[in-house]
Every structure is written in C-alpha cells, then in structure tokens.
Amino acid sequence: EVQLLESGGGLVQRGGSLRLSCTASGFTFSSFAMSWVRQAPGKGLEWVSTINPTDRTTYYADSVKGRFTISRDKSKDTLFLQMNSLRADDTAVYYCTKEISSCATISCNNYYYYAMDVWGQGTTVTVSS
Amino acid sequence: DIQMTQSPSSVSASVGDRVTITCRASQGVSSWLAWYQQKPGKAPNLLIYAASRLQSGVPSRFSGSGSGTAFTLTITSLQPEDFATYYCQQANSFPFTFGPGTRVDV
Numbered sequence: 001e002v003q004l005l006e007s008g009g010g011l012v013q014r015g016g017s018l019r020l021s022c023t024a025s026g027f028t029f030s031s032f033a034m035s036w037v038r039q040a041p042g043k044g045l046e047w048v049s050t051i052n053p054t055d056r057t058t059y060y061a062d063s064v065k066g067r068f069t070i071s072r073d074k075s076k077d078t079l080f081l082q083m084n085s086l087r088a089d090d091t092a093v094y095y096c097t098k099e100i101s102s103c104a105t106i107s108c109n110n111y112y113y114y115a116m117d118v119w120g121q122g123t124t125v126t127v128s129s
Numbered sequence: 130d131i132q133m134t135q136s137p138s139s140v141s142a143s144v145g146d147r148v149t150i151t152c153r154a155s156q157g158v159s160s161w162l163a164w165y166q167q168k169p170g171k172a173p174n175l176l177i178y179a180a181s182r183l184q185s186g187v188p189s190r191f192s193g194s195g196s197g198t199a200f201t202l203t204i205t206s207l208q209p210e211d212f213a214t215y216y217c218q219q220a221n222s223f224p225f226t227f228g229p230g231t232r233v234d235v
Contacts, residue, residue, distance in 0.1 A: 037173075044216065044227055044228075044229050044230045045167075045173065045216055045218070045227040045230075047218075047224060047225040047227065050223070050225070059223040059224070060224075061224050062130075062224065095172055095173075100178060112161075113161075113220045113225075114161070114163065114178045114179055114220055115163035115175050115178035115179075115184075115218070115220060116163070116165075116173075116175060116218075117175045117178070117184060119172035119173055119174070120172065121172055122172055
C-alpha cells in the first residue's frame with residue numbers, strides 16, 4: 001500500500017524551529033517529486049514547497065522562502081521540512097504529498113507536474129505568540 | 130502568481146443531483162489543472178488531473194473539463210459520500226496555487 005506518514009509537528013514559540021519528517025512506503029520514493037501543503041485552521045489549502053525527483057531543484061512559496069527548507073534522505077525514504085523563524089501564521093496542518101510528474105525533456109532537466117496523488121494524514125504545527 | 134477562483138463557494142444539493150463547480154485561473158494554465166475532494170478532518174483526495182483525467186479508483190460520476198482559464202468539475206448523481214469540500218489546483222507553474230474551495234452540503 002502506498003503510504004506517507006508525517007511526524008514532527010507540535011507546539012513551538014514564535015521565532016522557533018521545527019523539523020517535519022515524512023516517511024514513504026509502497027512506492028519508489030527516489031523516483032518522485034514530493035511536496036508539502038499546509039492548511040491553516042478553518043482555511044483552504046496552501047502549497048508550501050516541492051522538491052523534484054533528482055533533488056536538484058526546490059521550489060518555495062513566497063510566504064516561507066528563506067525560512068523553510070525541503071530536503072530528503074533517499075536511503076531512508078524520508079522527506080523533511082525544516083522550518084525556522086516560525087510565525088503565528090505558520091500554524092497549520094502540514095501534509096506531505098507525492099507528485100505525479102514526468103520528464104519535460106529527454107535529459108530530464110525539467111519536469112511536468114500534474115497533481116498530488118498521495119497525501120499523508122497530516123501533522124499539526126502550532127506557533128504560539 | 131496565478132490566482133485561482135471557484136464558484137460557487139458553497140452549494141446545497143441532494144442525493145441524485147447533478148453538481149457543477151467552476152474554477153477559473155487568472156492566466157492560462159493549459160490543461161495543468163487538478164481537482165481534490167476533502168472531507169472534514171481528513172487529507173484531500175485527488176479526483177481529476179490534467180483537467181479531465183480521472184484518477185484511478187475515483188468513481189466515474191466525477192468528471193472534469195476545460196482548458197486555458199476555465200474549468201469545471203461535474204458530479205453526476207450526487208452520492209451521500211460526496212458531501213465534502215472541493216478544491217482546484219493549477220500545476221502549470223510554480224508557485225502552485227489552489228482555489229478557495231467549494232463546499233457541497235445538504
């Protein structure tokens with residue numbers, strides 16, 4: 001069964017740091033782009049960050065750029081989100097997602113992204129002010 | 130950034146109804162458009178990608194259409210398990226953006 005399991009959420013003070021983890025199973029983790037999406041209480045979905053299949057390229061929402069870092073350990077099938085300088089508006093459920101993607105060029109220097117086809121159950125981050 | 134809008138923001142419907150949700154992009158996204166369903170307290174679930182491709186395991190009463198800036202999600206013969214919030218998302222360019230959601234309730 002294809003599965004994503006997040007951990008690492010919790011209560012942190014404003015300005016603090018947290019590292020979220022997402023352990024993947026049931027698919028070849030190293031072959032897929034992965035993303036983080038968050039949802040503030042009672043609000044809609046917000047894309048946070050994506051790492052491409054080769055790990056050469058990462059993308060960030062402006063709201064987290066310079067504060068959050070996405071990375072992964074392919075030997076452990078684990079995706080990470082390092083979150084620094086946390087603010088009250090970072091309070092949300094954070095979802096780890098697997099992307100449907102394909103090579104846009106023969107050399108796979110670029111990718112097409114289609115959608116997020118697998119989601120974890122989410123981990124809650126609460127930033128206290 | 131590409132802004133996504135959805136209409137209506139909510140719709141009241143009954144079992145057996147046909148429901149159509151519209152999603153618009155502030156600039157063309159070709160067919161790089163996905164639809165998700167989310168139930169309270171649960172993670173979203175992918176329904177449609179590439180505007181009209183049905184995700185494996187999703188019932189055929191769900192369908193998507195459109196390209197460029199205007200898209201629709203149609204649910205024919207609404208079932209009790211379909212009462213949820215639906216989001217569109219553009220995957221044409223980063224930053225990926227979601228629509229604000231459409232709540233389908235009784």
